[in-house]
Amino acid sequence: MDIEIIAKKLRPLPWRKIAIAVGASFLTATVASTIVAFFLAPRSPEQILGPKPAAPVVSVPEPTITLTETVVEAILKRNIFNSEGKAEDGKGQARGGDQMQLTDLPIHVLGIIYGGDPYTGIALVENSTKKTANSFLVGDQIEADATLEKIEIDRLILLRGDGRREIAVLERQDIVRSTRKKGKGKAKGGEAGEDRGYATEAAPDKFSEPGFDRKGGNVEMSLDYKNKLLTTDFAQVLQDAKASPNVVDGELKGFRLDRIRNDSIYQKAGLQNGDVVEEINGIPLSDTAQAIKLLQSLRNEPDIEIRFSRGGAKQNLNMKVK
Secondary structure, eight states: OOHHHHHHHTTTTTTHHHHHHHHHHHHHHHHHHHHHHHHHHHOOHHHHHHHOOOOOOOOOOOOOOOHHHHHHHHHHHHHTTTTOOOOOOOOOOOSSSSOOOOOOOOEEEEEEEESSSSOOOEEEEEEEETTTTEEEOOOEEEEEEEEEEEEEEEEEEEETTTTTEEEEEEEEEEOOOOOOOSSSSSSSSSTTTTTOOBBSSOOOOOETTEEEEEEEEEEOOOOHHHHHHHHTTTTHHSOOOOEEEETTTTTTEEEEEEEEEETSSSHHHTTTTTTEEEEEEEEEOOHHHHHHHHHTTTOSSEEEEEEEEEEEEEEEEEEEEE
């Protein structure tokens, strides 16, 4: 067939539209095949999830020596964690780097009320030679050449006349429990160390014994009775009840009394388990150290007013020393 004849027959056709249609068909087929291949062709996890992020580089410094062999040896020798199952026996008792010796004075520490720091507190000390017991504050003279310098949780720091510092350690005394069977009646006059049991009933409305008389919320006691509580009976007073901080909304609001023992001064005064002592002589008990300082200042006060809460109700206990 002649080429010119063929060209004449094809010239009238719409070539531009045909080219656009063919191009669009090719593009559509390419996209469709790519999508089908993406879902059907097998791929590695790296292709699915993409390349893994580079792992962070952590630089670990070389170990350095922080304790010398001499220091380590000293720590092991002190055996502060009792890792060897025994404690060294010696007069020197180190704490905070000190090397103070146990005092050779004829005294025994029977009780300590710790006030939160070494300068507030009360200590009951017995003189084994004179057979007497007295309570002391920081700054008091315990012996002729010994002044009480600090009161710690379980020991006293003494300053001797020659400038030496010594320690007197609180003696741990086990409570000797009676072997007799507990009676069902009301306990009367328990001896020191005897298990009188905890008070489970409400305190009586009134109580009276030589040197002490209470009617309702009013108490009168003799000076000798008060001094006996602060000296010879002081250790027993510390053991006859438990005072726990009463915290309300994160703030100290007095002290809660629990484990009050039968025939104790607390029961005689009309206090009961669960009572919360909130104020003494109008001063709120909102800080432990402040409470100890307050107790110290009240030692010579003839009149003491205790405000406490019982079951949400406020009550007063008025004590007068004659």
